[in-house]
Amino acid sequence: MDAHNSAGQTHGINSAHKPRGDFTARAPAALANPTLRANFRRAMDGLMTKRAAQFADRDAWTALRARGAAARANALARLPELLERLEDRCTANGIRVHWAETAAEANAIVLAILREAGATRVIKGKSMVSEEIGLNHHLEAHGVTAVESDLGEYIIQLAGEAPSHIVMPCIHKNKAEIAQLFAENIPGQPYTEDVDSLTAAARRALRQRFAAAEAGISGVNFAVAETGTLVLIENEGNGRLSTTLPPLHIAVTGIEKVVERLDDVPPLLALLPRSATGQAITTYVNMISGPRKPDEKDGPREVHLVLYDGGRSRVYDDAELRDTLRCIRCGACMNHCPVYARVGGHTYRFVYPGPIGKILSPQLEGLDCAGDQPFASSLCGACSEVCPVQIPLADILVRLRQEAVRPSATPAVKGGGSQAGLAADLGWAGWRLVYGHPALYALVSRLLARLGNLIPASVPMLRQWTRFRTKPRFAARTLHELAARGGFDRE
Amino acid sequence: MSDARARILARLRAARPSIPPARPDWAPPAIPPAERLARFTAMLEAVHAEVHAVPAAAWPAHLAPLLAAKGVRTVLAAPATWAGKALAADWPSRPDAPHLVAYDQPVEALKDRLVAGIDAAVTTTLGGIAETGSLVLWPTPDEPRLMSLLPPIHVALVDEAAITDTLAGLVAAANWAAAMPTNALLISGPSKTADIEQTLAYGVHGPKELVVLVLTR
Ligand code: SF4
Numbered sequence: 001m002d003a004h005n006s007a008g009q010t011h012g013i014n015s016a017h018k019p020r021g022d023f024t025a026r027a028p029a030a031l032a033n034p035t036l037r038a039n040f041r042r043a044m045d046g047l048m049t050k051r052a053a054q055f056a057d058r059d060a061w062t063a064l065r066a067r068g069a070a071a072r073a074n075a076l077a078r079l080p081e082l083l084e085r086l087e088d089r090c091t092a093n094g095i096r097v098h099w100a101e102t103a104a105e106a107n108a109i110v111l112a113i114l115r116e117a118g119a120t121r122v123i124k125g126k127s128m129v130s131e132e133i134g135l136n137h138h139l140e141a142h143g144v145t146a147v148e149s150d151l152g153e154y155i156i157q158l159a160g161e162a163p164s165h166i167v168m169p170c171i172h173k174n175k176a177e178i179a180q181l182f183a184e185n186i187p188g189q190p191y192t193e194d195v196d197s198l199t200a201a202a203r204r205a206l207r208q209r210f211a212a213a214e215a216g217i218s219g220v221n222f223a224v225a226e227t228g229t230l231v232l233i234e235n236e237g238n239g240r241l242s243t244t245l246p247p248l249h250i251a252v253t254g255i256e257k258v259v260e261r262l263d264d265v266p267p268l269l270a271l272l273p274r275s276a277t278g279q280a281i282t283t284y285v286n287m288i289s290g291p292r293k294p295d296e297k298d299g300p301r302e303v304h305l306v307l308y309d310g311g312r313s314r315v316y317d318d319a320e321l322r323d324t325l326r327c328i329r330c331g332a333c334m335n336h337c338p339v340y341a342r343v344g345g346h347t348y349r350f351v352y353p354g355p356i357g358k359i360l361s362p363q364l365e366g367l368d369c370a371g372d373q374p375f376a377s378s379l380c381g382a383c384s385e386v387c388p389v390q391i392p393l394a395d396i397l398v399r400l401r402q403e404a405v406r407p408s409a410t411p412a413v414k415g416g417g418s419q420a421g422l423a424a425d426l427g428w429a430g431w432r433l434v435y436g437h438p439a440l441y442a443l444v445s446r447l448l449a450r451l452g453n454l455i456p457a458s459v460p461m462l463r464q465w466t467r468f469r470t471k472p473r474f475a476a477r478t479l480h481e482l483a484a485r486g487g488f489d490r491e
Numbered sequence: 492m493s494d495a496r497a498r499i500l501a502r503l504r505a506a507r508p509s510i511p512p513a514r515p516d517w518a519p520p521a522i523p524p525a526e527r528l529a530r531f532t533a534m535l536e537a538v539h540a541e542v543h544a545v546p547a548a549a550w551p552a553h554l555a556p557l558l559a560a561k562g563v564r565t566v567l568a569a570p571a572t573w574a575g576k577a578l579a580a581d582w583p584s585r586p587d588a589p590h591l592v593a594y595d596q597p598v599e600a601l602k603d604r605l606v607a608g609i610d611a612a613v614t615t616t617l618g619g620i621a622e623t624g625s626l627v628l629w630p631t632p633d634e635p636r637l638m639s640l641l642p643p644i645h646v647a648l649v650d651e652a653a654i655t656d657t658l659a660g661l662v663a664a665a666n667w668a669a670a671m672p673t674n675a676l677l678i679s680g681p682s683k684t685a686d687i688e689q690t691l692a693y694g695v696h697g698p699k700e701l702v703v704l705v706l707t708r
Pocket of ligand 1: 328334
């Protein structure tokens with residue numbers, strides 16, 4: 001039986017292994033793990049320093065960022081039209097375009113393409129969308145071997161883990177763990193913590209996989225509507241190999257990745273790697289505009305593009321939340337997030353961790369399943385400040401908090417209102433009552449001034465605040481009393 | 492036309508439209524022509540590439556000992572390109588020159604050799620980009636894509652006069668949007684990874700070494 005049929009109308013991650021929002025429950029364990037915290041702290045500090053050096057010229061950064069944000073906002077404003085244009089141009093170039101609403105559909109499309117080609121051995125370039133739809137799992141369940149070729153992805157695939165960062169998937173692992181994994185899994189590889197020799201071992205093992213692969217699967221960084229071009233960036237060359245050596249290439253991408261014009265690409269390229277890793281540019285920028293032509297000697301004979309919705313069209317429906325879809329997946333928001341740096345990527349339990357995950361996961365998966373994510377933030381705004389395409393992440397976090405607790409028959413976000421609770425409702429009802437009636441307000445504030453300090457810090461609701469903080473002290477006189485005493489009018 | 496397509500587009504069209512913002516004026520940084528080569532070289536060297544400026548007429552003679560010193564015995568070349576022809580004319584008479592292997596058949600016929608049996612490849616380029624230290628390659632039927640990817644050493648030939656300021660400038664000036672090739676590439680350094688404890692390592696999948704010969708006139 002096809003285990004994934006049960007995904008039904010569920011977008012995103014297959015329901016079979018859909019995580020539940022339990023950030024609050026998981027965070028303490030991560031916080032108590034000094035190795036994990038040290039690994040992330042060191043990595044994040046390095047990434048922040050390198051990024052800052054790239055954008056030392058504030059004026060240049062401001063102008064470039066405005067141009068990049070406009071390219072993305074423009075694409076979103078005309079998304080349906082541009083998707084059709086992309087499809088037309090790709091088709092004219094010989095790229096076959098497919099559309100998928102759900103993870104189950106996207107997986108089925110990829111599998112059908114592979115089956116038609118008789119391909120059972122697949123090599124993969126890094127793709128977050130394929131993590132989102134659980135593609136590897138689906139392929140394995142249907143007799144197709146899919147090997148990750150990005151070194152970080154390869155490592156976590158050997159370990160049976162999920163990525164903990166969208167740019168550096170195995171950032172949580174140290175050398176010793178990787179040495180052990182390689183010694184156990186790569187024939188002839190002894191235990192060594194030497195990074196060059198570990199890298200060489202991966203090259204040897206994966207070269208064979210590349211040579212044997214009957215298909216390559218990749219993601220897409222930008223899809224250019226004007227020319228029907230898929231732009232992929234990477235440092236290792238595995239992305240180029242996956243899209244060049246096997247006879248079949250399948251690119252899987254979210255519908256939001258389209259940009260209108262080729263001249264939108266250079267400013268976005270000037271933003272993405274510099275924001276992500278502090279590099280001026282990635283080693284490879286790979287622009288694919290079609291399959292191998294009859295007189296060409298290499299390149300895939302077939303190229304397919306799968307356009308995946310997975311809840312994005314619903315995000316698109318709300319003019320404020322739509323900005324979420326500008327994201328170019330640079331990871332800068334997580335690198336600068338004080339929460340992410342302390343708990344690491346796995347605590348989020350969703351494919352996209354950190355600030356972008358906190359706004360994206362609840363929208364794609366539903367607030368009923370990822371509803372605690374928007375609350376896992378101090379709202380310090382570091383994410384909004386560094387985002388190269390000016391996504392107002394902090395504002396969207398606040399908006400999602402409202403959606404989470406606001407019951408509605410037609411919620412703007414899937415699962416809206418699911419985080420509403422009786423205690424919070426009563427609290428706010430009481431607040432509204434007191435603040436709407438001046439006499440009551442005067443009475444309550446005087447009572448609190450006299451007796452508030454007698455309330456123990458451990459009473460329910462207050463305890464959640466005082467667990468980590470001292471209880472604030474009430475002043476002996478209310479502000480109104482002080483004002484009256486100072487000779488001011490009662491208003 | 493699939494149902495998914497119709498439904499996705501219908502949902503997007505049903506959403507309240509937002510006004511497409513104007514693209515603000517943005518000019519990539521200008522690099523004075525006199526500084527271009529220096530910037531190009533510095534950026535490439537910063538990412539572990541080797542850059543040599545050599546007289547255009549004498550590059551095969553410079554390259555032979557350079558590769559021999561690296562222990563290179565076989566070099567993949569594209570026989571129909573000007574670079575391939577220059578190598579075929581110059582190297583056979585040199586005792587120290589590596590052996591030339593022609594990429595003159597479809598990849599299927601050469602796969603095993605290409606994947607594991609060749610030490611280096613020599614390709615031409617369309618030019619370079621000074622801002623980021625990038626090589627611009629548009630592979631052709633004569634000079635296929637995998638040349639710059641499979642062998643452990645990639646030698647790229649860049650005409651000094653073809654080094655431009657920025658990608659944005661190049662894409663606009665050469666009107667790339669009018670006719671994109673099957674594959675257009677920017678290459679900025681050898682293959683690298685920092686996936687193991689943020690320690691840089693080279694040659695994880697693509698070439699471990701990138702040798703750039705800037706041809707001067
Ligand atoms: S939200 Fe902004 S900073 Fe975060 S990954 Fe997306 S583009 Fe980068």
